[in-house]
Amino acid sequence: MGDENVNQVLPSLGDGKIDMIAATSALQIRASDIRTITINWSSYLQSQMITQRDHDFMVLLDREGTKSIPDRTPELCGDVFLSLLTHISKDQTIQYLLVKIDDILSEDKNRARIFRDKKNFQPFLNLLNRHDEFIQHMAARIIAKLAVWHEEPMDKGDLHFYLSWLIDQLKMNNNEYIQSVARCLQMMLRVDAYRFAFLSVDGISTLLTILASRVNFQVQYQLVFCLWVLTFNPLLAEKMNKFNAIPILADILSDSVKEKVTRIVLAVFRNLIEKPEDPQVSKEHCIAMVQCKVLKQLSILEQKRSDDEDIMNDVDYLNERLQTSVQDLSSFDKYATEVKSGRLEWSPVHKSAKFWRENAARLNERGQELLRTLVHLLQFNTDPVVLAVACYDIGEYVRHYPRGKHIIEQLGGKQHVMHLLSHADPNVRYEALLAVQKLMVHNWEYLGKQLEKEQIDKQAGTVVGAKA
Numbered sequence: 001m002g003d004e005n006v007n008q009v010l011p012s013l014g015d016g017k018i019d020m021i022a023a024t025s026a027l028q029i030r031a032s033d034i035r036t037i038t039i040n041w042s043s044y045l046q047s048q049m050i051t052q053r054d055h056d057f058m059v060l061l062d063r064e065g066t067k068s069i070p071d072r073t074p075e076l077c078g079d080v081f082l083s084l085l086t087h088i089s090k091d092q093t094i095q096y097l098l099v100k101i102d103d104i105l106s107e108d109k110n111r112a113r114i115f116r117d118k119k120n121f122q123p124f125l126n127l128l129n130r131h132d133e134f135i136q137h138m139a140a141r142i143i144a145k146l147a148v149w150h151e152e153p154m155d156k157g158d159l160h161f162y163l164s165w166l167i168d169q170l171k172m173n174n175n176e177y178i179q180s181v182a183r184c185l186q187m188m189l190r191v192d193a194y195r196f197a198f199l200s201v202d203g204i205s206t207l208l209t210i211l212a213s214r215v216n217f218q219v220q221y222q223l224v225f226c227l228w229v230l231t232f233n234p235l236l237a238e239k240m241n242k243f244n245a246i247p248i249l250a251d252i253l254s255d256s257v258k259e260k261v262t263r264i265v266l267a268v269f270r271n272l273i274e275k276p277e278d279p280q281v282s283k284e285h286c287i288a289m290v291q292c293k294v295l296k297q298l299s300i301l302e303q304k305r306s307d308d309e310d311i312m313n314d315v316d317y318l319n320e321r322l323q324t325s326v327q328d329l330s331s332f333d334k335y336a337t338e339v340k341s342g343r344l345e346w347s348p349v350h351k352s353a354k355f356w357r358e359n360a361a362r363l364n365e366r367g368q369e370l371l372r373t374l375v376h377l378l379q380f381n382t383d384p385v386v387l388a389v390a391c392y393d394i395g396e397y398v399r400h401y402p403r404g405k406h407i408i409e410q411l412g413g414k415q416h417v418m419h420l421l422s423h424a425d426p427n428v429r430y431e432a433l434l435a436v437q438k439l440m441v442h443n444w445e446y447l448g449k450q451l452e453k454e455q456i457d458k459q460a461g462t463v464v465g466a467k468a
Helices: 003-008 015-021 026-035 041-046 052-064 074-087 091-107 109-116 122-127 133-149 156-171 178-188 192-200 203-211 217-230 234-243 245-255 259-274 279-291 294-304 309-328 331-341 353-380 384-400 404-410 413-422 426-467
Strands: none
Touching: 026 091, 026 133, 026 178, 041 052, 052 074, 074 091, 074 109, 074 122, 091 109, 091 133, 109 133, 122 133, 122 156, 133 156, 133 178, 156 178, 156 192, 156 203, 178 192, 178 217, 192 203, 192 234, 203 217, 203 234, 203 245, 217 234, 217 245, 217 259, 234 245, 234 259, 234 279, 245 259, 245 279, 245 294, 259 279, 259 309, 279 294, 279 309, 279 331, 294 309, 331 353, 353 384, 353 404, 353 413, 384 404, 384 413, 384 426, 404 413, 413 426
16 A cells, blocks of 8 residues: 555544654754754854855844745755755754754645755765764654655665664664654655565564563554554565564553553554455464454453544454454464464363374474474573473474474474473473473384384294295
């Protein structure tokens, strides 16, 4: 879905209102202070740091404001600001110039062409490397507006550099401007052309890692908003849960005390079902939501009956789709979804001998996807329950599938199971020991059959020799 279509479903979250949401951000508070500063343009002129033209324009702009001058002389306006940004080095003056540019753009989106017709993004991209954090983040805010509001898309090289910078800022600990970074992404990701570039710089994975770390509700809302906008692209909606999006968002939904966070999470869930073109992917997303106890949260929301129409519409839609998917689920579907979620627990399916007899071979489907996931969990998961269940499942797979031992060894599973024999948790040690025994018994059974065959051949040879 293109930018135009996304904007049609965002009438209540236009740029102005999103700016109001972030009005108390550190960047906005600092910008308010900087607007009150008076710059002595005459001293710059006297020291020959700026031209008479630039001096006269800035004096006029300071006196008359930004309402009409940029539209009367757009080319002059662009030239003056880009010239000043290039030739002035004092932080306070650069801060003032950036706030003025941002104000000019905020008054009218069409003014984006004023600052993009000549030197494109380079003067602003250069400012991302300044030491002053306010300058960096105000420049980043301006870049987002120019990239989204101008009809020409951002050059791929510039786009990759800019998105990588935003991602690095998100990863920083205690970044006081994180709301502003998230706001830039909220804007950028509404343009379909920029979404796959975001994916290529590990953007989705980064958003979800930060969301899993329990950030404050404002940043939480903004980052989930980014995921929501991404899911308007059908291909990205199909990929989203490969990054473990559904379990992380289900946790946020469960813990949320802010209605706007609840609303945006439900909207993402709805897109993850509606937008994929492959119905099988939509079905898998439904099952993953069921596995992550989303139905329970929907039931709670239904009882509360929010006054927000969007929330209740999404609750009704999700309830219907998830209930239908539950009725259609086979025991293997439930098992596969649980494994893919990475949240293994002692659900009845694990201990069912009938399940393993009938389904052990199915763990080889899709390039042994489920087995690889179990081995991955053994290697990287730290939850003792997950580790214990994964050991048990690998043992059952080996017991019920003839070539299971060989495949598990190929995938590195045996090594990881044996490593868990010394785990701190007694239940993990116990299940790892059982799994190792099953791996070994499989070997003994094979060895026993070989010895038995050799004995029969030997006896047959003796009989033949006697007859001769």
